[in-house]
Amino acid sequence: MFIRYRVAGTLDFTNLRYLVVFNTSGNGLTPYAPNLLNTSYLNYSFILIFGGTQTGGAAYGLLQVIPIASGGFQTVALQINPQFVTAFNANSSGTGNEFTFTFNRFLLTPLQSASPTPSPSPSPNAAPTLANGVSSLWAINAFSADANNNPIDAIAFNGITDTTFSSFVVNTLLPFDNPVNKAAGSSTVLNINAQIVAVEIINQP
Numbered sequence: 001m002f003i004r005y006r007v008a009g010t011l012d013f014t015n016l017r018y019l020v021v022f023n024t025s026g027n028g029l030t031p032y033a034p035n036l037l038n039t040s041y042l043n044y045s046f047i048l049i050f051g052g053t054q055t056g057g058a059a060y061g062l063l064q065v066i067p068i069a070s071g072g073f074q075t076v077a078l079q080i081n082p083q084f085v086t087a088f089n090a091n092s093s094g095t096g097n098e099f100t101f102t103f104n105r106f107l108l109t110p111l112q113s114a115s116p117t118p119s120p121s122p123s124p125n126a127a128p129t130l131a132n133g134v135s136s137l138w139a140i141n142a143f144s145a146d147a148n149n150n151p152i153d154a155i156a157f158n159g160i161t162d163t164t165f166s167s168f169v170v171n172t173l174l175p176f177d178n179p180v181n182k183a184a185g186s187s188t189v190l191n192i193n194a195q196i197v198a199v200e201i202i203n204q205p
Contacts, residue, residue, distance in 0.1 A: 172203055177202045
């Protein structure tokens with residue numbers, strides 16, 4: 001899977017974070033920014049975070065969101081297996097406003113021992129190349145955030161308040177190329193380095 005992420009200004013990996021959020025449960029429901037703001041993490045499975053982990057900030061990390069048996073959720077930082085990351089280009093446009101990330105879908109492999117509740121059963125329609133417990137139906141969203149991962153902007157037309165975006169509900173069994181460009185009249189934010197203008201996701205089973 002390939003991700004292209006572009007902002008209106010210049011990527012600021014030191015002071016900002018660029019998030020790509022995945023729901024791999026198979027329920028087809030998009031994870032939205034308000035559920036990150038209030039830490040309910042509804043429909044969140046994994047969060048890829050770009051920025052803030054090295055000098056200059058041009059690095060990435062991965063969190064898994066795990067339900068707790070007593071209610072609520074916890075986030076666990078996952079060790080990224082380098083064999084599942086094909087490429088991370090922090091300046092793919094050459095002008096500082098875009099990065100690309102290519103990975104094997106096995107990167108999003110759930111921890112089987114971290115949750116006090118039983119691990120979900122694999123979807124009967126899951127692709128053979130997906131990790132155990134990960135459906136072939138993914139719902140994906142993209143946000144920018146401050147240094148504490150509080151969302152600032154989203155790829156959705158109405159930004160982080162938009163809970164209608166569903167353009168990245170995808171079947172990972174199929175090849176696809178889904179580019180989303182924010183149309184004229186969409187929401188804007190004061191910090192143009194956090195203002196998302198385009199995200200593209202390409203899948204090759």
